[in-house]
Amino acid sequence: MKFDQPATTNPIDQLKVVGKPTDRIEGPLKVSGAAPYAYERRDVAPSPAYGCVIGATIGKGKIQSMDLGPARRAPGVITIVTAQNAGPVGKGAFNTAKLIGGPDIDHYHQAIAVVVAETFEQARAAAQLVRVNYVRTAGEFDLSKAKDGAKAPKQLTGGPPDSALGDFDGAFAAAAVKVDSTYTTPDHAHAMMEPHATIAAWKGDELTLWTSNQMIDWGRGEIAKILGMPKTKVRLISPFIGGGFGGKLFIRADAVLAALGARAAGRPVKIALQRPLMINNTTHRPATIQRVRLGATRDGKITAIGHESWSGDLPGGKPDGAVHQTRMLYAADNRMTATRLAVLDLPEANAMRAPGEATGHMALEVAIDELAEGLGMDPVELRIRNDTQVVPDAAGAPPKPFSQRQLVECLRTGAERFGWARRNPQPGQARDGRWLVGMGVAAAYRGAPTMKSAARVRLNGRGLVIVETDMTDIGTGTYTIIAQTAAEMMGVPLASVRVSLGDSDYPVSAGSGGQWGAASSTAGVFAACMKLRQAVAEKLGFDPDKAVFADGRVSAGRKAAPLADAARDGELVGEDAIEFGDLSKRYQHATFGAHFVEVGIDPYTAEVRVRRMLAVCAAGRILNPKAARNQVIGAMTMGVGSALMEELVVDKGQGFFVNHDLASYEVPVHADIPHQEVIFLDETDPTTSPMKAKGVGELGICGVSAAVANAIYNAAGVRVREYPITLDKLLAGMPAVA
Amino acid sequence: MDAAHKLEISRRGVLIVGAAASAVAAPSVSEAQAAGADAPVLAKVAFEVNGTRRELELDTRTTLLDALRENLNLTGSKKGCDHGQCGACTVIVDGRRINSCLTLAVMHEGGRITTIEGLGQPGALHPMQAAFVKHDGFQCGYCTPGQICSAVAVLDEIKAGVPSHAGADVTAAPQVTSDELRERMSGNICRCGAYSNIIEAITEVAGGNA
Numbered sequence A: 001m002k003f004d005q006p007a008t009t010n011p012i013d014q015l016k017v018v019g020k021p022t023d024r025i026e027g028p029l030k031v032s033g034a035a036p037y038a039y040e041r042r043d044v045a046p047s048p049a050y051g052c053v054i055g056a057t058i059g060k061g062k063i064q065s066m067d068l069g070p071a072r073r074a075p076g077v078i079t080i081v082t083a084q085n086a087g088p089v090g091k092g093a094f095n096t097a098k099l100i101g102g103p104d105i106d107h108y109h110q111a112i113a114v115v116v117a118e119t120f121e122q123a124r125a126a127a128q129l130v131r132v133n134y135v136r137t138a139g140e141f142d143l144s145k146a147k148d149g150a151k152a153p154k155q156l157t158g159g160p161p162d163s164a165l166g167d168f169d170g171a172f173a174a175a176a177v178k179v180d181s182t183y184t185t186p187d188h189a190h191a192m193m194e195p196h197a198t199i200a201a202w203k204g205d206e207l208t209l210w211t212s213n214q215m216i217d218w219g220r221g222e223i224a225k226i227l228g229m230p231k232t233k234v235r236l237i238s239p240f241i242g243g244g245f246g247g248k249l250f251i252r253a254d255a256v257l258a259a260l261g262a263r264a265a266g267r268p269v270k271i272a273l274q275r276p277l278m279i280n281n282t283t284h285r286p287a288t289i290q291r292v293r294l295g296a297t298r299d300g301k302i303t304a305i306g307h308e309s310w311s312g313d314l315p316g317g318k319p320d321g322a323v324h325q326t327r328m329l330y331a332a333d334n335r336m337t338a339t340r341l342a343v344l345d346l347p348e349a350n351a352m353r354a355p356g357e358a359t360g361h362m363a364l365e366v367a368i369d370e371l372a373e374g375l376g377m378d379p380v381e382l383r384i385r386n387d388t389q390v391v392p393d394a395a396g397a398p399p400k401p402f403s404q405r406q407l408v409e410c411l412r413t414g415a416e417r418f419g420w421a422r423r424n425p426q427p428g429q430a431r432d433g434r435w436l437v438g439m440g441v442a443a444a445y446r447g448a449p450t451m452k453s454a455a456r457v458r459l460n461g462r463g464l465v466i467v468e469t470d471m472t473d474i475g476t477g478t479y480t481i482i483a484q485t486a487a488e489m490m491g492v493p494l495a496s497v498r499v500s501l502g503d504s505d506y507p508v509s510a511g512s513g514g515q516w517g518a519a520s521s522t523a524g525v526f527a528a529c530m531k532l533r534q535a536v537a538e539k540l541g542f543d544p545d546k547a548v549f550a551d552g553r554v555s556a557g558r559k560a561a562p563l564a565d566a567a568r569d570g571e572l573v574g575e576d577a578i579e580f581g582d583l584s585k586r587y588q589h590a591t592f593g594a595h596f597v598e599v600g601i602d603p604y605t606a607e608v609r610v611r612r613m614l615a616v617c618a619a620g621r622i623l624n625p626k627a628a629r630n631q632v633i634g635a636m637t638m639g640v641g642s643a644l645m646e647e648l649v650v651d652k653g654q655g656f657f658v659n660h661d662l663a664s665y666e667v668p669v670h671a672d673i674p675h676q677e678v679i680f681l682d683e684t685d686p687t688t689s690p691m692k693a694k695g696v697g698e699l700g701i702c703g704v705s706a707a708v709a710n711a712i713y714n715a716a717g718v719r720v721r722e723y724p725i726t727l728d729k730l731l732a733g734m735p736a737v738a
Numbered sequence B: 001m002d003a004a005h006k007l008e009i010s011r012r013g014v015l016i017v018g019a020a021a022s023a024v025a026a027p028s029v030s031e032a033q034a035a036g037a038d039a040p041v042l043a044k045v046a047f048e049v050n051g052t053r054r055e056l057e058l059d060t061r062t063t064l065l066d067a068l069r070e071n072l073n074l075t076g077s078k079k080g081c082d083h084g085q086c087g088a089c090t091v092i093v094d095g096r097r098i099n100s101c102l103t104l105a106v107m108h109e110g111g112r113i114t115t116i117e118g119l120g121q122p123g124a125l126h127p128m129q130a131a132f133v134k135h136d137g138f139q140c141g142y143c144t145p146g147q148i149c150s151a152v153a154v155l156d157e158i159k160a161g162v163p164s165h166a167g168a169d170v171t172a173a174p175q176v177t178s179d180e181l182r183e184r185m186s187g188n189i190c191r192c193g194a195y196s197n198i199i200e201a202i203t204e205v206a207g208g209n210a
């Protein structure tokens, strides 16, 4: 099905099932421990061998020699695979560094070997016996030093690296009120709870991987490329994924080494990356240095807006797109953005939840707060005053309207619900007992891309509707919203729908990434259901255009029959893909939000406690408000993490992230997170997909950290521009304790 | 070399891998080598899991978590870190919640172990499991069995009057408040960030308002 005209009324608009806050259909499996994750597939690999991955212990250089002898002789060891004995191993198109290093080492903890043994304990013990001699070479591990040599990257997701409109320099120089601030954000880890894990099994030249991956078809192609085999001989299965956040978009070392290990061992091999290896071995969100300049008239009209961002990655890597939302959020006639990429020898930088916008808002939305203060204006009002309904900086492309843009409504609704009027604009004034209390706000923007997505829907003689697509559920609620879509389309209750996901034998979906999953994959199911409805109507001898599917029955005019009747002589199948035309070229598809945060700060220790949080989101039709809300509160939680605690500490001498485990890379825990409120504004967007939906999982993190930072400023009057905002950075500026 | 000494070295080996950062070139490799070169030490252990007596002969280095997951095929208990840092492996042993990755299986001779599978199954969920579904107290589900085992034990701890840092007075009987629950649940990380919903689920089971 081609989607190239705005949607008109369709069966989804009935909203009998779609749009309801349904419990997750896979919930009982997850809460009882019955949902099988990749490493746990005893059913497919009853007696696997175990792999233990060895990571390089230098940041850059070469392996001079490797002594495998003692490890090979250790009890239970079956085989040891290294780059030297693995046979040809290529590099994936999505990987910047090779997944198995040697002799050249590109980064710390790059995998250099896997020890395969009969048991986990034996593999782990033997891995200790591998001796490696390295020759270290000097590397660049310090972004602030490499910054001056940074170059314009070829491409930035969402447009060219640089953009310019009007006369930024002139307008900024002439502006009555100005902000010129530089912010830094550190490297962040996805730190999903399930480690990257894979079971690999060969049958002749065919390879099956039970793995934990967000993008099945990408992964299938990547494995084929890396191992030099036809894609058709690779099968990826990933029905349950213990979190991804972008960290499982790509094939990683667990999958490749399990495949190589299984080939060498002649039996299935399973590997879970050891937690202390994950952070340096896999990808991370890169650190940024960002300079934001804003100029405004005295009455709060922004006349100049400039945003420059620097980040680093391995040679051939990609920049962080921190400037992106600055091209979208506020009107101003004179503008510039610039992105520069430095070469660093740290582990590979790559996508993490809302790549670009997550870091970009951390700078821009604090700068807006600083401008509001300079103007003596309410920060909600300032944002509203500079709203626009067309893309203010199309980066050289012709300007286009947003299909929907309810930023102002988000801000107003949020201000009202949060009690913003009670905020004292004078920092450091509000108290609750001994606590200093402050409120902060930030706007949120995130694009709403769509991707081609296919599905197959079967109807059997018992009236069961079975959906198959290689789409993944990474905690996003995909199982449930796909079931809701199929139930709505076929006119059956949710209980009559089965959903099978994450298998490369199924039609290729959009996968989970970039906030495109929900809208795209359900649209693919919509398309397949349209085909199935056609087949059902034909089989029953009804006019397909007139057939109504409801309550488990199909009717047309005076004729009616149970849906199951259509499959009484055998299963009926509908298979199709949704393909998106140029509507996203005619309209800017985007989601908007506003975050409100209240913090308390201990006046003696500068300890920050988040007391209240509210997000208001305008993100198209919300397919399941319960699951969508969970996406947003989860993102808000991660945003609190990047505001207050998350930081991969770089050892700039040795070249690695020092705090590479869950004890030292701090993420929010229960005690850090208060009750959270989420409001979804009523919105349907007929230009995005027949579902009229967008995504929310990434919108939810955009702006959160800035709202926390702004609340801290309001509470204590200390502006920290270097994330995370830890108490050591606040203490010196804290108001004197009376 | 006697068995106790071997156990000692093996555990040290575990710790070295745990530290991973400099594992390969670490000077202590020779000690680990001695451990690795020997045949694994096996020991018999018997305990009760979810009401059923289980007898196993295990490598003494096997954690309780791996014994459950790899030997007994009870994969509901999750391995998030294997280092006592995340809580995904939480099970209830002799009435107390513990990180099963931080304890060796052979240390639990005669123990009574309850895992997530023992609390309830689809169709017959434990009230805490049902409340997690109702309040959407999870996303990816990987931390969930640990959260639920922890939550069940937390309510028992509060009932038993075990104090926590959240209470102002350690001698007063603790109450089921959001602050108490948040404090006591903080050893269970949920990177998906479903905390707000989890507290609502636990509060409902405890019969209170969050």
Ligand code: FES
Residues within 6 Å of the ligand: B078, B079, B080, B081, B082, B083, B084, B085, B086, B087, B088, B089, B090, B099, B100, B101, B102
């Ligand atoms: S796996 Fe035991 S605490 Fe993380």
Ligand code: FES
Residues within 6 Å of the ligand: A193, A242, A243, A475, B137, B138, B139, B140, B141, B142, B143, B144, B189, B190, B191, B192, B193, B194
């Ligand atoms: S549900 Fe994914 S980590 Fe908690």
